[in-house]
Structure formats: C-alpha cells, structure tokens
Amino acid sequence: MRVSNVTIRRRLWYAMLGGTVLFAALIIRLAYVQLWMGPDLAEKAEESWRRNIPFEAKRGEVWDRNGVKLTYNVSTPTIMAIPAQIKDPEDTARQLAQVLQISEQSVLDILKKRSMIERIQPGGRKISPEKAEEVNKLKLPGIVVAEDNKRYYPFGTLASHILGFTGIDNQGLTGVEASYNNLLQGIRGGVSFLSTASGGTMPGSTDQYNAPQDGLNLQLTLDHYIQSVMEREMDQAMVQHQPDRIIGIAMDPTNGEILAMASRPTYDPGKFREYPSEVYNRNLPIWMTYEPGSTFKIITLAAALQENKVNLSDPFYDPGYIEVGGARLRCWKRGGHGSETFQQVVENSCNPGFVVMGQNLGKETLFDYIGKFGFGKKTGIDLMGEENGIMFKPSRVGPVELATTAFGQGVSVTPIQQITAVSAAVNGGKLYKPHVTKGWYHPVTGEMVESAKPEVVREVISPETSQKVRESLEKVVALGTGRNAFVDGYRVGGKTGTAQKVVNGRYSASEHIVSFVGFAPADNPKLVVYIAVDNPKGIQFGGLIAAPIVRNIMADSLRYMKVEPSKDQIQKEYKYPDIPDVEVPNMVGMTIQDIYEDIRSDLVLAKSGTGSKVMSQLPAAGTRLPQGSTVRIYLSD
Incomplete structure (x- = not known):
C-alpha cells in the first residue's frame, strides 16, 4: 500500500514531538536529581563512605554526700584496627603481639577480617597509657589508639553493693551503676573519615571529630565516714563472732536518706570476677528476707499506743508463757518476768506482754498498721533487687498467728x-x-542539674504517740535488754531482736538471726542504725551481739555529726553481763611506748600515721566508752 507524503510528514512530526517530550522529561528528571535530590544523595553517599573510630564518653563520677569520690574514671586506651589500611598484616600482628604480650595469631585473625574497623581484643582493650604510647611509636598503618576509660573504686570494698560495677563496655551491671546507667554513661563521640572502596582515606577529605558528651556526676546520700565506721565494726564482728552474714543500714529518720548500707560477705567492684556471683548480685539489706524477731515489737507498741490499747504504767504478770488457741507461747526468759508494768514488758522484751497488746488491737487493726508502716511491699528505694517480704493473709490469721506476729515471729521482712x-x-x-540519691551535677560546669526531694509516703502515727515510743525505747537501752547499746552522754533508744531461723521448714534450735535497731538522740532522732547478724557462733542474743555493734557505730557517728551530748540522759542500770564503761585518758604528747601498757586491757588502740608521739586522738580525753572500744591515735614526730 502506497503511503502519501502527508502521512509520512505527520508520522515524522509525531516522532519528533514524542522525542522532544521524552528528552524534556529526561532533562527535568536530571534537573530534579541534580538540584533537588543532589544534597540528599551526596549526604547518603558520604555516609556510605564514612568510617568512625569511637571515643567513649567519660562515665559520670559517684560522690558521697560531702563530695568524696567513691568511683571515677581512669584513662585506659584501646587499640583499634582498620583492616583495609593495613599494608602488611603479618608484620603488624607480630609487632602488636610483642607490645601487648598476646598471641600473634589472635591479632592476625582480627587484622584479616573483612570489616571496616575492629578492636584488638581482649588484649588490646583498656590497656595502660604506657603500652598505648609504645603502640603509637610503632606508627603502624591502619592501627589507631582510641581513648577509653575504665572504672576505678579508690576505697575497694567500701559501699560495694550500693555502687555496683560496670562491664567491659562501661555499662552498669549492678548497684547505682546499673540503676542510673543512662545518666552516668553519657553519649559516645569519635573521629570519622571518608574511606575509599579499598579502605584507604579518601584523597582531599578531612577527619571530623565529634566530642563525646560525658555522663552526669551522681551525689549519693551516703556519708563516707559513717559508711567506713559501719564497715569497720562489721569486719570486727565477722572475726569475733564468725557469722554467716552481717547486714547494716544507717538512715536519717527525718528524710529517708541512707547514710550507710553494707553487708558481709562483700567484694571489690574493681575485681568482681574474683568473687562468687551470689556475693555481688545480692544486696542483702534490700534483698534478704527473714523473721525480724523482737525489733518488730516496736510496730506493735506504736500501734497499741496510737489506738490507746495499752497504758505503759498498767501492771502485767508474766509466768513465762501465754496460752493462745491451744498453743503455749513462751517468753524468752525461763520462768518469766513475774510482776511488771507494760513499760517493763517493753524493757524486758516480754513476749506474753506483747501478745496481749496484739490481742487488744485485734488482727484487722494490727495488720492495718503493719501495712501502713510499709511491710509486705517494696519500699521503692532507688536500688535494684528489692524484695517484698511476706505477711500473713488476713483470711489466714487466727489467734496464734495474731499472737506470734505481735512479737515478730511468722512474718518475713x-x-x-x-x-x-x-x-x-x-x-x-x-x-x-x-x-540513696541526693543530686546530679553537670560534668563541665559543676552545676546541680537535679536534686532529690524527701518523699513522705504517709503519716502512720501522731507526733504524741511517736514521743511515747521514743521515751519507752530509751528506757530499753538504759534499763532493759538494750543496755549494751548505751552511749555515755547521748540519749539512745532502741530494741533488741533474736529470731530463730527456719531451716528445712522448721525452726532451728541452734541458728538465730540476732539484731538491734537504735536511734539517737532519743528526744530528737538524727540517726537510726540497724544491724542484723546471721547465725553468730557462740552466744546468740541481739543484746549481746548486735547491740554493741550499733553502740560503736552510733558513738563515732554522733560525734562526727557534731551532735551535742545530752545533760538529761537516763543513767544506765548495769546488770550481768553488761560491758562496763571506761574513761578515755589524755594521750596527746605521750609516746606510744608510754601509753600502751596502761590502756591495752581497757581500750583498743588504732594507730594512724608514723612517728613516736601522739599528736591527736579520737574520741577526746574524758569520753566514756565501753571496755574494749577502739580509740584512734594519730602519730607524728
């Protein structure tokens, strides 16, 4: 079929028009890619070329309430390798292995990896500055010394369970290191460079340095001195009584701040791998649960006074037991205490008397107060691993359960x-x-970023009832079972506790947890100390084992806190086997040889410094201390 010229021209015109439209579309697309997408594509290309050498942020320091550094960072460089830039892997591996004192083959295996950047680990991680300098001097292509840090704990085991520790990557694993890891660890920085396909530095490019953002500094409520005193006394008790465990807490009762917290056995956070995991993973003061024994009687006493269910001057007779629901519940004293007042029930820690207080309250009221005082649920302390404790369900509380709960048996706290x-x-x-948190501080400016505020959960009893509780417990220390916690010159209140341990589902006749909780000054408490000793060898009574530990902690701490002695202290009533008090002599200016023979039978000397003369002493001359207490003397020439 013959095609006319008109048709040919029309077809040519359509072809030209289509080509023009297609070409215009290509031009528009190229313009869009070049002008509009260009910056974004260039950025993506640069990202694909860019390689990073990480620089870890400095982890925030942890201080005590007075700014004493409990943990901080020390420089520990890390060796990094960029395999594509290494010209001679065998020679590089040989030289690195010699400096780092590790296997040459292990280094070579890392250098031959097809990755952009590798750590020489474990031998090249967190090395000494001296070794890092040796590596730098080798000037090996593709080998970089990156800044790194590791945690340092200057006081070893002190407050270890509170502080916790960090892993190889500076991540918090236990304690406040874990609880506040996000705030302490900061934000990683580093040096970045543009890399060619072969791994070399792209010609004409420059390195970029992104400074790491250091973590915030954490100030704790702990007091380094009080913590040291507590741990000193616990160490001495471990040697003297050889218990399975000891637990201690010191608190400011006016705001809930923890001044000291420790347990034995303990560990060094900087060497945690050398200890059993159950030691460093369990913070016993918040994790361990057990029957409290007679220290729990304080709750029964407070509830009974608040509800006017007991008058401390009323008489009571203790034959040594009380019959409840067909069970005979005995007093700790064989034969009982006989005729006494309810105040003497408290002083003597008389079980039958507290059973009567619990019966007067009734199970609903007593268990309501137990819940209001915080038992049976977590306190919410800002540490990981807290347990709830165990309380009887009200539906399962009968006369016997009510009676035993009143004197601290059958419940777990x-x-x-x-x-x-x-x-x-x-x-x-x-x-x-x-x-345990007091505040957060900026690592550069030093300004406080955030402070912790005291949090009142609820008001449990009235101030008037609280005063009656204090006065009653002060007499326990001066006249009753807590006499070994008496501190000359200070009004101290407290309560002993001796609880049988449950072993294989039954109460053990030979294993006990003995405890004491004390507070001072009794008229205006500024310090509360609790000590529990698990299964001490030999005599097992809270008044004989735990009370002296609390006494020593409180005596040193109250003087350190500059708490003024009281003039209206109740005089201690000495009974066997109370420890007598002795007066501290004036040793300033004397030589150690002159004084040692005179006082070694009454007091224990703890020497600090070197020299032959005593320049100062703590406590001061004239202070009365229990026989066998420690006096620190500072020596110099």
Whole structure:
C-alpha cells in the first residue's frame, strides 16, 4: 500500500514531538536529581563512605554526700584496627603481639577480617597509657589508639553493693551503676573519615571529630565516714563472732536518706570476677528476707499506743508463757518476768506482754498498721533487687498467728523495711521513702542539674504517740535488754531482736538471726542504725551481739555529726553481763611506748600515721566508752 507524503510528514512530526517530550522529561528528571535530590544523595553517599573510630564518653563520677569520690574514671586506651589500611598484616600482628604480650595469631585473625574497623581484643582493650604510647611509636598503618576509660573504686570494698560495677563496655551491671546507667554513661563521640572502596582515606577529605558528651556526676546520700565506721565494726564482728552474714543500714529518720548500707560477705567492684556471683548480685539489706524477731515489737507498741490499747504504767504478770488457741507461747526468759508494768514488758522484751497488746488491737487493726508502716511491699528505694517480704493473709490469721506476729515471729521482712518503719515510729510518725540519691551535677560546669526531694509516703502515727515510743525505747537501752547499746552522754533508744531461723521448714534450735535497731538522740532522732547478724557462733542474743555493734557505730557517728551530748540522759542500770564503761585518758604528747601498757586491757588502740608521739586522738580525753572500744591515735614526730 502506497503511503502519501502527508502521512509520512505527520508520522515524522509525531516522532519528533514524542522525542522532544521524552528528552524534556529526561532533562527535568536530571534537573530534579541534580538540584533537588543532589544534597540528599551526596549526604547518603558520604555516609556510605564514612568510617568512625569511637571515643567513649567519660562515665559520670559517684560522690558521697560531702563530695568524696567513691568511683571515677581512669584513662585506659584501646587499640583499634582498620583492616583495609593495613599494608602488611603479618608484620603488624607480630609487632602488636610483642607490645601487648598476646598471641600473634589472635591479632592476625582480627587484622584479616573483612570489616571496616575492629578492636584488638581482649588484649588490646583498656590497656595502660604506657603500652598505648609504645603502640603509637610503632606508627603502624591502619592501627589507631582510641581513648577509653575504665572504672576505678579508690576505697575497694567500701559501699560495694550500693555502687555496683560496670562491664567491659562501661555499662552498669549492678548497684547505682546499673540503676542510673543512662545518666552516668553519657553519649559516645569519635573521629570519622571518608574511606575509599579499598579502605584507604579518601584523597582531599578531612577527619571530623565529634566530642563525646560525658555522663552526669551522681551525689549519693551516703556519708563516707559513717559508711567506713559501719564497715569497720562489721569486719570486727565477722572475726569475733564468725557469722554467716552481717547486714547494716544507717538512715536519717527525718528524710529517708541512707547514710550507710553494707553487708558481709562483700567484694571489690574493681575485681568482681574474683568473687562468687551470689556475693555481688545480692544486696542483702534490700534483698534478704527473714523473721525480724523482737525489733518488730516496736510496730506493735506504736500501734497499741496510737489506738490507746495499752497504758505503759498498767501492771502485767508474766509466768513465762501465754496460752493462745491451744498453743503455749513462751517468753524468752525461763520462768518469766513475774510482776511488771507494760513499760517493763517493753524493757524486758516480754513476749506474753506483747501478745496481749496484739490481742487488744485485734488482727484487722494490727495488720492495718503493719501495712501502713510499709511491710509486705517494696519500699521503692532507688536500688535494684528489692524484695517484698511476706505477711500473713488476713483470711489466714487466727489467734496464734495474731499472737506470734505481735512479737515478730511468722512474718518475713527486709532490713530496709525494718529501718524505714522504725524511723517512722520515732521521727514523729511520718513514713519516708528511703533513697540513696541526693543530686546530679553537670560534668563541665559543676552545676546541680537535679536534686532529690524527701518523699513522705504517709503519716502512720501522731507526733504524741511517736514521743511515747521514743521515751519507752530509751528506757530499753538504759534499763532493759538494750543496755549494751548505751552511749555515755547521748540519749539512745532502741530494741533488741533474736529470731530463730527456719531451716528445712522448721525452726532451728541452734541458728538465730540476732539484731538491734537504735536511734539517737532519743528526744530528737538524727540517726537510726540497724544491724542484723546471721547465725553468730557462740552466744546468740541481739543484746549481746548486735547491740554493741550499733553502740560503736552510733558513738563515732554522733560525734562526727557534731551532735551535742545530752545533760538529761537516763543513767544506765548495769546488770550481768553488761560491758562496763571506761574513761578515755589524755594521750596527746605521750609516746606510744608510754601509753600502751596502761590502756591495752581497757581500750583498743588504732594507730594512724608514723612517728613516736601522739599528736591527736579520737574520741577526746574524758569520753566514756565501753571496755574494749577502739580509740584512734594519730602519730607524728
């Protein structure tokens, strides 16, 4: 079929028009890609070329309440390898292995990896500055010394369970290191460069340095001195009594701040791998649960006084037992205490008397107060691993359960619950949420970023009832079972505790947890100390084992806190086997040879410094201390 010229021209015109439209579309697309997408594509291309050498942020320091550094960072460089830039892997591996004192083959295996950047680990991680300098001097292509840090704990085991520790990547694993890891760890920085396909540095490019953002510094409520005193006394008790465990907490009852917290056995956070995991993973003061024994009687006493169910001057007769629901519940004293007042029931820690207090309250009221004082649930302290404790369900509480709960048997509590509740009973009636965080500080400016505020959970008893509790417990220390916690010159209140341990589902006749909780000054408490000793060898009574530990901690701490001695202290009533007090002599200016023979039978000397003369002493001359107490003398020439 013959095609006309008109048709040919029309077809040519359509072809030209189509080509023009297609070409215009290509031009528009190229313009869009070049002008509009260009910056974004260039950025993506640069990202694909860019390689990073990480620089870790400095982890925030942890201080005590007075700024004493409990943990901080020390420089520990890390060796990095960029395999594509290494010209001679065998020679590089040989030289690195010699400096780092590790296997040459292990280094070579890392250098031959097809990755952009590798750490020489473990031998090249967190090395000494001296070794890092040796590596730098080798000037090996593709080998970089990156800045790194590791945690340093200058006081070893001190406050280890509170502080916790970090892993190889500076991540918090336990303690406040874990609880506040996000705030302490900061934000990683580094040096970045543009890389060619072969791994070399792209010609004409420049390195970029992104400074790491250091973590915030954490200030704790702990007091380094009080913590040291507590741990010193616990160490001495471990040697003297050889228990399975010891737990201790010191609290400011006016705001819930933890001043000291420790347990034995303990560990060094900087060497945690050398210890069993159950030691460093369990913070016993908040984790361990056990029957509290007679220290729990403070709760029964406070509830009975608040509800006007007991008058401390009323008479009571203790034959040595009380019949409840067909069971005979015995007093700790064989034969009983005979005729006494309810105040003497408290002083003597008389079980039958407290059973009567519990019966007067009734199960609903008693267990309501137990819950209000915080038992049976977590306190909410800002540490990981807290337990709830165990309380009877009200539906399962019969006459016997009510009676045993009244004197601290059959229920299970944690030490942190115990000291928090007692603080509420003596501070005017307010239950505070315990905490170890005091504030956060900027690592550069030093300015406070955030401070922790005391948190009142609830008011449990009235200030008037709290005053009655304090006065009653002060007499326990001066006249009753807590006499070994008496501190000359200070009004101290407290309560002993001796609880049988449950072994294989039955109460053990030979294993006990003995405890004491004390507070001072009794008229205006500023310090509460709780000590529990698990299964001490030999005599097992809270008044004989735990009370002296609390006494020594409180005596040193109150003087350190500059708490003024009291003039209206109740005089101690000495009974066998109380430890007599002795007066500290003036040793300043004397030589150690002159004084040692005179006082070694009464007091223990702890020497600091070197030299032959005593320049100062703590406590001061004239202070009365229990026989066998420690006096620190500072020597110099």
